[in-house]
Amino acid sequence: MSSYNNAHYIVDTLDSIAKQDYQNIELIVVDDCSTDNSVSIIDLWFSKNDIRYKFIKNEKNLGLCKVTNLLIENSLGEYVSIIASDDLMIFDKISRQVSIMQNESADVGGLYSDAYLVDNSGDILFGRFIQWHRHFFKIPEGYIFEELLEGNFIPIMSMLWRKKCFEVCGRFDEELAYEDYDMLLRVSLKFKFVFSNYPSVKYRVHDANMHKSLQGISGVESNFAIFYKHIGIENGKYDEIIRIKLLAYLVRMYDLKSLKIEKYYKKYRLYFSREIPLEIALSSGLSYYYLTRIKRIFGKFIN
Numbered sequence: 577m578s579s580y581n582n583a584h585y586i587v588d589t590l591d592s593i594a595k596q597d598y599q600n601i602e603l604i605v606v607d608d609c610s611t612d613n614s615v616s617i618i619d620l621w622f623s624k625n626d627i628r629y630k631f632i633k634n635e636k637n638l639g640l641c642k643v644t645n646l647l648i649e650n651s652l653g654e655y656v657s658i659i660a661s662d663d664l665m666i667f668d669k670i671s672r673q674v675s676i677m678q679n680e681s682a683d684v685g686g687l688y689s690d691a692y693l694v695d696n697s698g699d700i701l702f703g704r705f706i707q708w709h710r711h712f713f714k715i716p717e718g719y720i721f722e723e724l725l726e727g728n729f730i731p732i733m734s735m736l737w738r739k740k741c742f743e744v745c746g747r748f749d750e751e752l753a754y755e756d757y758d759m760l761l762r763v764s765l766k767f768k769f770v771f772s773n774y775p776s777v778k779y780r781v782h783d784a785n786m787h788k789s790l791q792g793i794s795g796v797e798s799n800f801a802i803f804y805k806h807i808g809i810e811n812g813k814y815d816e817i818i819r820i821k822l823l824a825y826l827v828r829m830y831d832l833k834s835l836k837i838e839k840y841y842k843k844y845r846l847y848f849s850r851e852i853p854l855e856i857a858l859s860s861g862l863s864y865y866y867l868t869r870i871k872r873i874f875g876k877f878i879n
Contacts, residue, residue: 685767
């Protein structure tokens, strides 16, 4: 469990782990230098609960990707389940998922399920996590890189990872603002995924959710970096999808006035042709959307 400034929810999360009906659990908690009283709450909780644990207290804030690497590095089990300190596990999450994974072949790297959405009080909201992100006739299984490339739909807290994935695919990228999407893409290139049609977790929706903070500059820049590293996969099979995604993130960086927009556009141009409206926008300060409308009306700009 990663912990950062979730004192209000953290006991509920810890309780949901302690109540698992699977007994062979090692609980590792990394607190990333919380500024609220999360650490004292966790210490008190451990003093009252008989559970095998390791509690790592960062003396400075390292960020979610470094914290997740610490969780993996300190784990001893064959399987790993990662949860934030505001989400909740259904009581039989681990037992159901371990049972399934033990009957899967070694090329299955992870299992995921859907997740209930809950509010601040833990009350279940309308809809579920996957439905909230994507609509599928059949939930993807097997090698799902292409489906993930279109957009992430996996509730990461629902995952049961085979730890071997991280040995083969490497550590979480500590240059990114968030951890899950990049790792899902990397693992899905080398391992299969299976889906369990049993919502195993509750994802808490509140104002401090990580996904909301990722709408800002750091999140958009991380999204660009994630897609950029996949250029050329399978002889460029997915490059057109990636190009469209990268351009969308460049435009979003421009709207957010990212100081790195020109640097990222130069990286884009190493692989893809010029985007004239964006170049004019960068040099003039005009609206990119205004320039693209002019382009559609009057034809192509002169190269």
